[in-house]
Amino acid sequence: MTKNINDNQDWLHGIVKDVENKWLSLYRSISEEVLELEIFTRDYDYMAKSTILNGHKLLASLKKEAPLFAIKQEEFINRLEKDNIEHSQLISRLSVVYLVSILEACLRDTVRSLLLINKNPLKNEHRKLNTKEIIEFGNIDNLIHSLIDDELYGFSKRSFKQQADYLKNHFDIDLFKSNVDVVRIDELKATRNLIIHNKGLVDQRYLDTVSKSSFELNDIRTIDSEYLASSINNVKQIIRFINKQGFSKSLDILSKDKLKDRK
Helix, strand or coil, rough: CCCHHHHHHHHHHHHHHHHHHHHHHHHHHHHHHHHHHHHHHHHHHHHHHHHHHHHHHHHHHHHHCCCCCCCHHHHHHHHHHHHHHHHHHHHHHHHHHHHHHHHHHHHHHHHHHHHHCHHHHHCCCCCCCCCHHHHHCCCCHHHHHHHHHHHHHHHHHHCCCHHHHHHHHHHHHHHHHCCCHHHHHHHHHHHHHHHHHCCCEECHHHHHCCCCCCCCEEECCCCCCHHHHHHHHHHHHHHHHHHHHHHHHHHHHHHHHHHHHHH
16 A cells, blocks of 8 residues: 555656656747846946946036037947937847747747647547548648647737637646736737837737727837836746646646556
């Protein structure tokens, strides 16, 4: 009796460690990318503001002690401030694109991992395979991976709210409980689309997605440091929530499956 209990404990511990290592590896890789982005944008903003502030301090001193040099210093500061606005916007735009890419990669990797252990969402009675396709797949594993790729393609085309609904309906992972407003993430994705597809100009699709936007049609979608910092924080929070829930749901599914096998 004691031996059976110990065997079951060892068996359960092995499952926990396997699942934990898998999700930790996934989370660590993605979270490190977000952290690097956060540090870079924060440091750039700090250094740019510090440089300009020190330039103004020097200018104030030169106006008293060396007026001729002060003229050159003022021209330099004006150029620096102008360049900083342009460079900050460029860095902020690239950061938004990268941030959304990290989130999308996290969502895809999460759904792929869950589909590999819970294939119910892949069941589709409307999809038919002919004998040629079946033979070309070679084995069931290749077929399943192809079905997962198709499922992920459709998943990636959805809005964030629709992706949240998918995770809730199929895997009981409720992103609406992550304390991050899904509307903000859809707005972030819409901003990314403007940057990539419309040179940052607000279009009708953006306005349709963001119902209470302060921007108007054909405005330039500017991005300030507060918006970027808030967006990074929201994505970090969602990734942490997904990792925690993904680990829990995976462990639950695998434990039940293994328990069936042992009976």
